[in-house]
Amino acid sequence: MTPRSFLFVPADAPAKIAKAQASGADAVILDIEDSVALSAKPQAREVAAQTLAGPRAGPELWVRVNPLASGLALADLAAVIPHAPAGIVLPKPDSVADVVTLAHYLDAFEAAAGLAPGRTRILPIATETPASVFSLGSYVSAGPRLAGLTWGAEDLPAAIGATQSRNPDGSLNDLCRMVRSLCLAGAAAAGVPAIETVYPDFRDEAGLRAWAEAGRREGFTAMLAIHPAQVAVINAVMTPSAADIAAARAVIAAFAATPGVGVVALDGKMLDRPHLTQAQKTLARMRED
Numbered sequence: 001m002t003p004r005s006f007l008f009v010p011a012d013a014p015a016k017i018a019k020a021q022a023s024g025a026d027a028v029i030l031d032i033e034d035s036v037a038l039s040a041k042p043q044a045r046e047v048a049a050q051t052l053a054g055p056r057a058g059p060e061l062w063v064r065v066n067p068l069a070s071g072l073a074l075a076d077l078a079a080v081i082p083h084a085p086a087g088i089v090l091p092k093p094d095s096v097a098d099v100v101t102l103a104h105y106l107d108a109f110e111a112a113a114g115l116a117p118g119r120t121r122i123l124p125i126a127t128e129t130p131a132s133v134f135s136l137g138s139y140v141s142a143g144p145r146l147a148g149l150t151w152g153a154e155d156l157p158a159a160i161g162a163t164q165s166r167n168p169d170g171s172l173n174d175l176c177r178m179v180r181s182l183c184l185a186g187a188a189a190a191g192v193p194a195i196e197t198v199y200p201d202f203r204d205e206a207g208l209r210a211w212a213e214a215g216r217r218e219g220f221t222a223m224l225a226i227h228p229a230q231v232a233v234i235n236a237v238m239t240p241s242a243a244d245i246a247a248a249r250a251v252i253a254a255f256a257a258t259p260g261v262g263v264v265a266l267d268g269k270m271l272d273r274p275h276l277t278q279a280q281k282t283l284a285r286m287r288e289d
Ligand code: COA
Pocket: 007, 008, 009, 010, 015, 016, 017, 019, 020, 031, 034, 035, 198, 202, 226, 227, 228
């Protein structure tokens, strides 16, 4: 199943990594980028490699490498790919071209490590550079490694020279709202899940729930986390409830009862094709656990 929750953990912090693996997250992202100081990158690579080489029950293990333009990404990949992470989180791509470049690097590292070609997935954080804003429709040609699209609300405003990413009332500024929407549409166009960005205020559970629920309503099916306390809320919000499933089944049953008919009525409301699509998508996200 596609993960519902991806928990970031700085890769130079072994005690936190152990906690992250026990957090209930569907996926853990061992971060070698922004949460790790430059002087600690070699240590972070080593700890990430050791973690990947250790017991693998529990969450999928992903690695966020440094941006391709940083000059650090090849050393990151050289350290971790031999230990077969589920995927690579790619920060600050300008467009799908960076994903294609990363895919070529992965082809080579997988071959060198004797791993199945194409096994390593790629999750771009697709909205972090000014150029990226104009390329969010480009991921349709990313190829089969693409696991989803996610976005960030901090790096882009900083790169553009904004002093804040939020308005005085706490809402996201226009630029962030725009790229968030383009991330949703870009992911749908590419046929991959859209993954909601982090909610940084990790002590505000009500705010987290509201943010995750808004994301779910708008089409995100998973979310990034920065603290173990956020995982249970995200998993709950991103799992269809019993009521959601019952409603979806009722819609599908209403169409099945009248084959060859494009529009039906259920409980006094009109249903047509998009409602059937929504119901099918809800059932596709059902979990066994
Ligand atoms: N993964 C695993 N464990 C975590 C964690 C995480 N992301 N965040 C916090 N913890 C642990 C702490 O180490 C602490 O453990 P302890 O009780 O054994 O000391 C416990 O959970 C409670 O943490 P708390 O005191 O509430 O927070 P903190 O001040 O220690 O940490 C952050 C706050 C923001 C530094 C921390 O949550 C963090 O490192 N988050 C991830 C940052 C990151 O990767 N950013 C990059 C993507 S934006």
